[in-house]
Amino acid sequence: MQPLRRTLGMLALAVAGSLVLLGAGMPVASAHDALVATTPADGASVPAAPTEVSLGFTGAVQELGAEVVVTGPDGAAATDGDARVDGATVTRPLAPGLSGGTYSVAWRVTSADGHPISGTTTFTVAGGTATTPGPVQEASAARPAGSSSSGPAIAIGAAVVLVLALLLAARQLRSRT
Incomplete structure (x- = not known):
């Protein structure tokens, strides 16, 4: 027994x-942070080149690994300096004297819950003179990177x-x- x-x-x-x-x-059911606003707005046409690109998220993002790459119409990098994270906002300075054309903004950040999210936006510069960024506008749907479990x-x-x-x-x- x-x-x-x-x-x-x-x-x-x-x-x-x-x-x-x-x-x-x-x-566990959890919502990852998502891009909700960009300056310049995704797909916008701005009269003059902005001095920076700004991305707003639904929650604070981690500073480690935050990356924003802005590419000009000729395929060359259009940034000047490193990306800065301030809570739920990531800002990347742009090179001075940008020419007119369409610019691509590829971004990748790590949300507060540790999951990477990424996406792209675009904006078009009608002229080449630097200007201060306008008000933040709602971003188009950005697709978060797949999460692993x-x-x-x-x-x-x-x-x-x-x-x-x-x-x-x-x-x-x-x-x-």
Whole structure:
């Protein structure tokens, strides 16, 4: 009777451990930060070159890894200085004397929950004289980068533990008979 109790106890412990692992792997519903505003606005045509590009997010973003790359109509970099993070706003200074044409803004930041998000916007400069940025306008839909989860790996690990426990229990029971 003692070996049977021990086997059943080990089986119960394995099942409980597997359930804990499965519960730990369940994804928590959370909304990642998203781009909500850009200056200049996405797709806007501005009369003169702005001195900076500004991106506004739904929540504070992490300073580490924040990247804003502005490319001019000729494919050359149009930035001057590093991106600055201030809470939910990321700003990148632009090079002086930008010419007219369409500029692409590629950005990548890490949201407060640790997930990277990225996207692109564009704006067109009608002239080449620097001007201060206008008011912040709502951004077009930016697509956040896909997030990864360790849920499937934990579920597989829990299933392996459970199968091993069942095999051990079956082996123990067979050895008794």
